[in-house]
Amino acid sequence: MYYVPDGTKECGYYECKKCGNRFLSMQTMKRIPCPDCEAEIDYEIGPDESLEDVLDTAELIQKIEGEEEVEKMDTLLSLALTGGDYSWI
Numbered sequence: 001m002y003y004v005p006d007g008t009k010e011c012g013y014y015e016c017k018k019c020g021n022r023f024l025s026m027q028t029m030k031r032i033p034c035p036d037c038e039a040e041i042d043y044e045i046g047p048d049e050s051l052e053d054v055l056d057t058a059e060l061i062q063k064i065e066g067e068e069e070v071e072k073m074d075t076l077l078s079l080a081l082t083g084g085d086y087s088w089i
Helices: 051-055 067-082
Strands: 010-016 022-025 058-065
Touching: 010 067, 022 058, 022 067, 058 067
Parallel strands: none
Antiparallel strands: 010 022, 010 058
């Protein structure tokens, strides 16, 4: 699979509030770092920001359970990234 390993039975479906990226992760916490934004983190935070707000920009949309459901969601999200080219599957 594209986002998570084959045979995954539970994962989190996240959306980054900073860049809008949607992705699957093995984690199922409420907020996690976005893999795309994580490389560009500016650790100089302002007086109204906390370090957690800067680091954890992706919020959990849905917890996906069941191997078949995880595989379906992974395929749908990966098709959006590859432009419909599913020959890699």
